[in-house]
Amino acid sequence: MKRKIVLPGSVVGDMKSKKPGRGTFREGDTIYAAQLGILNDRGTYVSVIPLSGVYDPHAGDTVIGVVQETLRNAWMVDINAPYPAFLNVENVPWRVESGETAKFIQVDDVIIVTITGVDESRSIDLSMKCRSCRKVEGGTILDIQPSKVPRVIGKNSSMLSVLKQHTKCWMFVGQNGRIWIKGEEDNVNTLINAIRIIERESHTVGLTQRITKLLGG
Amino acid sequence: MSSHDERLSAVKKDYLVNLAKKGKRLDGRGPDEYRPITIEKHLIKNAEGSAKVTIGNTMVMAGVKLDVGEPYPDTPEEGAMTTSAELPPIASPTFETGPPREDAIELARVVDRGIRESKFIKLDQLCITPGEEVWIVFIDLHVLDYDGNLFDACSLAASAALQDAIIPGERLGKGENRPLPLGSPPISCTFAKYADFIVVDPRLEEDEVAEARHTIALDENGDLRAMQKGLTGSFTVEEIKNNIKRAQIHAKNIRKLLEE
Amino acid sequence: MLIKDGIRMDGRKPDELRPIKIEAGVLHRAQGSCYLEWGGNKVMAAVYGPREAIPRHIQHPLKAVINARYNMVPFSVSDRKRPGPDRRSVEISKVTSEALEHVVFTGLFPRTMIDVCIEVLGAEAGTRCAGLTAAAVALADAGIPMRDLPVACAAGKIDGTVVLDLAGDEDCEGEADMPIAIAPRTEEILLMQMDGHMTYQEFEEALELALKGCREVSKLQKEALLRKYETKNEVAP
Numbered sequence: 118m119k120r121k122i123v124l125p126g127s128v129v130g131d132m133k134s135k136k137p138g139r140g141t142f143r144e145g146d147t148i149y150a151a152q153l154g155i156l157n158d159r160g161t162y163v164s165v166i167p168l169s170g171v172y173d174p175h176a177g178d179t180v181i182g183v184v185q186e187t188l189r190n191a192w193m194v195d196i197n198a199p200y201p202a203f204l205n206v207e208n209v210p211w212r213v214e215s216g217e218t219a220k221f222i223q224v225d226d227v228i229i230v231t232i233t234g235v236d237e238s239r240s241i242d243l244s245m246k247c248r249s250c251r252k253v254e255g256g257t258i259l260d261i262q263p264s265k266v267p268r269v270i271g272k273n274s275s276m277l278s279v280l281k282q283h284t285k286c287w288m289f290v291g292q293n294g295r296i297w298i299k300g301e302e303d304n305v306n307t308l309i310n311a312i313r314i315i316e317r318e319s320h321t322v323g324l325t326q327r328i329t330k331l332l333g334g
Numbered sequence: 335m336s337s338h339d340e341r342l343s344a345v346k347k348d349y350l351v352n353l354a355k356k357g358k359r360l361d362g363r364g365p366d367e368y369r370p371i372t373i374e375k376h377l378i379k380n381a382e383g384s385a386k387v388t389i390g391n392t393m394v395m396a397g398v399k400l401d402v403g404e405p406y407p408d409t410p411e412e413g414a415m416t417t418s419a420e421l422p423p424i425a426s427p428t429f430e431t432g433p434p435r436e437d438a439i440e441l442a443r444v445v446d447r448g449i450r451e452s453k454f455i456k457l458d459q460l461c462i463t464p465g466e467e468v469w470i471v472f473i474d475l476h477v478l479d480y481d482g483n484l485f486d487a488c489s490l491a492a493s494a495a496l497q498d499a500i501i502p503g504e505r506l507g508k509g510e511n512r513p514l515p516l517g518s519p520p521i522s523c524t525f526a527k528y529a530d531f532i533v534v535d536p537r538l539e540e541d542e543v544a545e546a547r548h549t550i551a552l553d554e555n556g557d558l559r560a561m562q563k564g565l566t567g568s569f570t571v572e573e574i575k576n577n578i579k580r581a582q583i584h585a586k587n588i589r590k591l592l593e594e
Numbered sequence: 595m596l597i598k599d600g601i602r603m604d605g606r607k608p609d610e611l612r613p614i615k616i617e618a619g620v621l622h623r624a625q626g627s628c629y630l631e632w633g634g635n636k637v638m639a640a641v642y643g644p645r646e647a648i649p650r651h652i653q654h655p656l657k658a659v660i661n662a663r664y665n666m667v668p669f670s671v672s673d674r675k676r677p678g679p680d681r682r683s684v685e686i687s688k689v690t691s692e693a694l695e696h697v698v699f700t701g702l703f704p705r706t707m708i709d710v711c712i713e714v715l716g717a718e719a720g721t722r723c724a725g726l727t728a729a730a731v732a733l734a735d736a737g738i739p740m741r742d743l744p745v746a747c748a749a750g751k752i753d754g755t756v757v758l759d760l761a762g763d764e765d766c767e768g769e770a771d772m773p774i775a776i777a778p779r780t781e782e783i784l785l786m787q788m789d790g791h792m793t794y795q796e797f798e799e800a801l802e803l804a805l806k807g808c809r810e811v812s813k814l815q816k817e818a819l820l821r822k823y824e825t826k827n828e829v830a831p
Contacts, residue, residue, distance in 0.1 A: 170737025257349035381669035397669025424711035
């Protein structure tokens with residue numbers, strides 16, 4: 118199987134047989150790629166799977182954030198998006214008195230949060246009331262390109278299983294390209310190395326098998 | 335360069351500190367291990383000398399230009415040199431456009447001192463007419479990719495560009511072109527300290543958590559020619575002495591790269 | 595004498611480009627980057643963003659702001675240039691930003707800015723074209739959504755002959771220079787500057803040549819991007 122790389126402005130289909138999907142645009146009857154990426158035209162829609170780019174926040178995503186500022190009734194959180202995100206005291210699992218936000222989560226703390234909404238002015242609301250939400254303690258955070266997140270997870274989490282199983286590490290992959298890793302030091306290094314390979318070779322075929330082999334599977 | 339507003343998250347910082355307690359580093363290097371270093375010379379036609387140096391992912395371009403000017407009144411028979419550094423926004427999301435900030439100025443001055451005090455450029459051979467005309471050597475450092483340890487990368491790039499440089503006598507109507515008269519280059523070696531752990535060649539994350547920094551420029555005999563302690567932390571006397579001894583070993587190896 | 599028997603001082607024919615080399619994704623810190631050599635020009639371009647536009651007063655409520663910064667390093671030219679922006683580089687930055695803004699889907703990222711850094715490391719006539727061409731590759735490498743991959747090239751006049759892509763002495767002693775940038779798919783003009791003296795006839799000829807040059811450079815841009823992203827091992831070894 119060959120993956121076709123398309124560039125901004127490449128013709129990727131026409132309106133007679135396809136509908137324009139993500140990463141494309143139409144002019145007249147022609148559909149063009151809006152972004153560098155892998156062409157996906159298997160269904161009714163033709164779309165481009167990006168190979169680079171910033172994190173595009175969506176409601177429902179679970180992400181790893183770094184607290185930037187403690188406000189009276191909220192925390193301002195960097196979630197690696199082009200816009201600031203806010204975690205209101207009403208959306209945390211504890212009762213926080215006004216002005217006491219820093220008692221619970223401080224600047225530079227790392228938290229796992231879900232995005233509850235992105236409004237029209239692109240202001241992002243966060244919540245910590247989800248199962249995997251928590252303040253991150255121990256381990257380390259690895260930053261990868263957000264566009265590579267789907268490859269690190271794999272189809273039906275296949276890559277994630279391989280990585281966890283063979284390195285015996287705990288890992289949580291945020292949709293925004295931040296990965297929390299916890300485990301024995303040598304294992305962590307092995308895991309980081311494997312993730313870097315996935316990131317670098319994300320556009321190639323047979324990656325899961327190669328990573329399995331690399332990790333001694 | 336801790337004054338950039340980029341901070342490590344608490345989790346990353348703790349991880350680095352915990353590794354440090356075991357004498358380990360983020361990328362598996364030992365405390366006395368440099369990242370791979372590459373030096374490329376003679377890249378820019380309009381420069382009298384140029385070089386690109388990479389240390390790991392850090393990439394710096396250095397260019398040398400010469401011009402004719404007046405000597406300083408106290409050294410009427412010597413040429414002059416000046417070193418500038420820029421930290422342009424291409425190299426890091428935290429670098430800004432505009433006049434050099436104090437980080438860039440400190441960087442340029444430390445590099446300058448190493449070159450000047452080791453008498454790498456033979457300024458006494460750069461006189462054209464005593465008291466009237468001498469050659470002025472401009473060293474410009476341009477950071478293109480920032481992944482820590484700019485002091486060593488810039489120092490090395492400056493030395494390599496000087497080795498590549500000619501005196502452009504023909505262009506400026508001052509006789510024939512000839513190589514820039516040089517002695518032996520200074521070698522700069524930088525240490526960062528965090529959590530009582532002192533490492534050579536700090537990469538970005540190590541630069542960011544560093545409490546103290548120590549740059550040592552040595553001549554070919556391993557003698558000291560310039561030093562700079564930076565940042566708000568401190569070193570013990572023993573640590574400083576030890577850094578110098580460690581630098582003497584590193585400098586020998588790095589010097590070979592410049593001689594190739 | 596800049597041209598003799600239809601051959602230019604560097605051996606090129608009137609409609610020939612200087613040698614061009616393009617490499618995508620060369621810097622580790624930037625989101626997208628490109629290194630480009632075009633004759634004696636050596637240019638590095640990088641893209642950061644979209645990210646929150648700072649200071650806030652530059653934010654646009656409906657779209658991203660393209661903030662291109664063209665800079666010549668002090669040793670890129672024969673007489674050392676003082677570091678920092680001058681009037682020329684401010685103007686080039688402005689027209690480059692405007693040209694790039696036309697192709698970027700800026701409406702997708704209101705209130706943000708996209709920084710495009712262009713560093714001219716070595717200069718030999720035509721740096722704005724080299725810079726814009728490199729910037730376009732860096733934008734694509736950074737995954738910025740665009741309706742096309744812009745490209746630039748100049749044509750001009752030397753010794754009464756209309757020629758493509760003026761080099762060193764041709765630029766200094768020639769009679770006219772006209773850099774353009776286009777969206778190659780539609781051949782819309784995104785940037786056009788001109789100085790010197792050309793008749794309307796000569797302008798038409800120069801425009802044709804510049805468009806031809808753009809088409810050739812556009813191919814090289816695309817090849818560079820595909821080289822970075824297309825894999826050699828399609829099947830697991």
